[in-house]
Every structure is written in C-alpha cells, then in structure tokens.
Amino acid sequence: MLFFKNDYGQGCIPEILELLEKANHTDxxxxxxxxxxxxxVEMLRSKMPDTDTDIHFVIGGTICNQTIFKHILRPFEAVISTDTGHIATHETGSVEATGHKVIIIPNAAGKLTAASVRKVFNDHMIQYEHMVYPKAVYISNSTELGTVYSRKELEELRTICNELNLYLVMDGARLSSALMSGVDYTLNDVAKWCDVFSIGGTKSGALFxxxxxxxxxxxxxxxxxxxxxxxxxxxxxxxxALQFIGLFENNSFYTxxxxxxxxxxxxxxQALELGYPLFMRSETNQIFLVINKSELEYLKERVDFEIWDYWNDDIVVRFVTSFATTHEEVExxxxxxxxAKNLNKKEQE
Known part of the structure; x- marks a missing residue:
C-alpha cells in the first residue's frame, strides 16, 4: 500500500543516521x-545573522507550543489563532491546559490576517479586564491547509503586532516547505519578524x-x-542537536x-486534470482533494491517507509527501x- 498519510511516518534522512552512529559512543x-x-545552535544562528537569537531544542511540536505560551504569557493573557491552527485543533487543549485561552477566529485560506487581529483585539478591549487580554498572535507557516504566508502578509502582521504590543509567534513545523515554496524571504527574515518561532525537524526528515x-x-x-x-x-x-546538524550542515532542510x-x-x-476538485490550493507538501464515496472506497484499499473533513455528500482527503516519498510512488x-475516477464514471453511466 502506498503511504501518503503524513510527513513523519518514516525514520530520518541518512545524514542523521550517520551522525547518530558516529556519536553513539561519545561522552x-x-x-x-x-x-x-x-x-x-551556531549553525542555526548563521542562517539568521541579523538577529540575536536564543535557540532551544525540544522533542516535538505540542510540547514546543505549550512551553512557549506558558513562558511568554501572564495568567490573564491569551493567544489569537485561526480555527485551523494546530494549537486550536490537534493539540488536545495543551495551551489552554496551562491556563491561557486560545481566541479562535475564522481562517482566510488557512491564514490569519492583520485586520482580523485588530478586530479581535478591539473586541476584547470593550470589556477590558472582564475578558482575557490578547497578547500573542499564533500563525503556522506553512499552514495546516498547505498555504504559505507572503512577505506582505507577514510584514502586515508584524506591523499590527508592533502597534498593539503583541507577540508574533510562528509555528514552523513545516517551515522547510514554506521557505521552499517560492516565497521571497528567508529564515533570516522570519527571525526579524517573529518574537518567537520554531523550526520543525520532525516533519522535515529528522527522527524528532x-x-x-x-x-x-x-x-x-x-x-x-x-x-x-x-x-x-x-x-x-x-x-x-544531531537532528539539526544533519538537517542544516549540508542544507538538507531546504532540499x-x-x-x-x-x-x-x-x-x-494531475488530480486537477482528472477532474478532482481541490478543497484548498496548496503551495506545499499537503494536498487536499474532494472525492466521493465510490472514489474513497477504491483509493483506501490502495493508499494510506487521511480523511480531513466532510463536504456535503463528499469527503475531503489529505495526501502528504515526505522526505521518503519517491517519484515512482507519486506515479x-x-x-x-x-x-478511481474512471470507475466512478462507469458507475454513473
């Protein structure tokens, strides 16, 4: 069976395994x-020379986000996120378990806009101390829907955060895909825009x-x-640390x-040519197709993928490519x- 369920379902790139083997008996x-x-740390700092950056390594994305917001927010402060944001959906309320409300707003193609930040901030100021104080803005890049923030969008978010004295926090679990999607900015720019951000290894070829x-x-x-x-x-x-040496020593993170x-x-x-509707046009390694029940039954016997959502009588499914995906598997x-599409056509005739 083909595996397109996620981008962390295999081990790691060979460079990391070699480093682990060499370091296995060191003290x-x-x-x-x-x-x-x-x-x-020095290797990562060299990628963002314009910013004095403290760098800490943790095991995974949820503990990463939970620890960040536990550290930067006071007890009565909250974080703004889209309704698709990872902290609002797939982290079992971990941020809220630390006592900090996640203020959820509708996404715009998976993204959060400067205008939406201003509105939610102003809404909370009406009642002031009777409501939590929005202090941080959380974004994912690439987003949970495979879209990517443009330079203009990130600059606008930085501007509104400066104006309202908010922290801008970027979840970079799939930052490698975002930076290699054709955007006109680099890791160095991300460091200048964000108060805190993460660089994901787990979904970019590392073991963790x-x-x-x-x-x-x-x-x-x-x-x-x-x-x-x-x-x-x-x-x-x-x-x-060895995970990130393996990812950045020869720029494997980017390749x-x-x-x-x-x-x-x-x-x-290819899916578009075959007539499959897209739930969202993706710029990165996540693909969201809309399929019917017949197509689902045919595909699930041959491909491991994820059911993402339901759209009327149809199903939204997600296919994800990883460091281990081959051209042959794509074919x-x-x-x-x-x-699946041809079989569905015959059934309708």
Whole structure:
C-alpha cells in the first residue's frame, strides 16, 4: 500500500543516521550543555545573522507550543489563532491546559490576517479586564491547509503586532516547505519578524525535534526553567542537536522541503486534470482533494491517507509527501486516482 498519510511516518534522512552512529559512543554533558548542541545552535544562528537569537531544542511540536505560551504569557493573557491552527485543533487543549485561552477566529485560506487581529483585539478591549487580554498572535507557516504566508502578509502582521504590543509567534513545523515554496524571504527574515518561532525537524526528515528560536530580548530570560518544569528538557539533549546538524550542515532542510513540494505539486496538478476538485490550493507538501464515496472506497484499499473533513455528500482527503516519498510512488498514486475516477464514471453511466 502506498503511504501518503503524513510527513513523519518514516525514520530520518541518512545524514542523521550517520551522525547518530558516529556519536553513539561519545561522552556528553546532559540537558543541552554538550558540544553537539553548541554546534547546532551556531549553525542555526548563521542562517539568521541579523538577529540575536536564543535557540532551544525540544522533542516535538505540542510540547514546543505549550512551553512557549506558558513562558511568554501572564495568567490573564491569551493567544489569537485561526480555527485551523494546530494549537486550536490537534493539540488536545495543551495551551489552554496551562491556563491561557486560545481566541479562535475564522481562517482566510488557512491564514490569519492583520485586520482580523485588530478586530479581535478591539473586541476584547470593550470589556477590558472582564475578558482575557490578547497578547500573542499564533500563525503556522506553512499552514495546516498547505498555504504559505507572503512577505506582505507577514510584514502586515508584524506591523499590527508592533502597534498593539503583541507577540508574533510562528509555528514552523513545516517551515522547510514554506521557505521552499517560492516565497521571497528567508529564515533570516522570519527571525526579524517573529518574537518567537520554531523550526520543525520532525516533519522535515529528522527522527524528532523542533528548535525554539527566541528573538525578543524580553522573552529570553529563564526560558530553561520553563523547559525543565514543562518536561521539555531532554537529558540526552545531544540527540536533538544531531537532528539539526544533519538537517542544516549540508542544507538538507531546504532540499527536502523543495522535493516534498515538487512531488506534491505533481499530484495536485494531475488530480486537477482528472477532474478532482481541490478543497484548498496548496503551495506545499499537503494536498487536499474532494472525492466521493465510490472514489474513497477504491483509493483506501490502495493508499494510506487521511480523511480531513466532510463536504456535503463528499469527503475531503489529505495526501502528504515526505522526505521518503519517491517519484515512482507519486506515479502510482496518480494512476490510482485516474482509475478511481474512471470507475466512478462507469458507475454513473
């Protein structure tokens, strides 16, 4: 069966396995105080030379987001997110479990706009201390719907956050795909726009790991205390660092993102030619197709994918490419999509 269910269903790129093998019998200080971590931090800092950035490594995306908001928000402060945002949907209320409300607003093609931030902020100011205080803005790039923020959109968000004195936090679980989607900005620009952001390893060819990058000087002190208290500080921290050395030493982070995007676009273009409607036009490695029940029954026997939503009598499904996806697998998937469509046509005749 073909696997297009997610971009973390395989192990890791060979470069990381080689590093793990070489480092397996070395002696290391614990909790991120080792030489591998120092090397990984300096490697990432070299990608964003215009910003003084503190970098911390954690095991996964949920603990990453939970720890960030636990650290940067006071008890009565809240974070603004779209209704599709990961902290609002797929993290089991982890941010809210720390006592911070997630203010949910409708998404615009998966994205959050500066105008929507202003509106929700103004709405909360009417009752002022009788409501939570919106203090942070959470965005994902790429988004949960495969879309990507433009330079203009990110600059507008930074401007409104400056005006309203809000923190801008970017979830970069799929930042490799976002940066390789044809946008006119780099990791260096992201660091200048965001107060805090993450660089995802788990969905970009690593075994595990996210890098938390803090650029706002006010948010840097005592972060390791929150890491430890939140269970986010790994004793064998060098294992996390090795993931990012493997991803960035030879720029595999970027080549993987481009490969995933290119393969996904092949699938999306072919699906459109075959007559499948798109739930959302994706610019990255997630593809959302609208299929009927007959097509679903045919495809699920041959391809492992995810049911994303229901659209009237039809089903929205998601296919995802990963570092391990091959051209041959993409070709087979496109054949199955064509066969499912042809079978459906015959049933309707």
């Amino acid at each position: 290391n200080n614990g909790y991120g105080q080792d030489n591998y971590t120092k090397k990984a 790991g996210e890098a938390i990058c803090i650029t706002n000087p006010l948010l840097k002190p005592y972060f390791r205390f929150d890491l430890k208290q939140n269970g986010a500080m790994l004793a064998k921290g060098w294992l996390l 993987i993102g481009k490969k995933e995007n290119d393969l996904a676009q092949e699938i999306q273009d 087979y998937l496109c054949v199955y999509l064509e066969e």
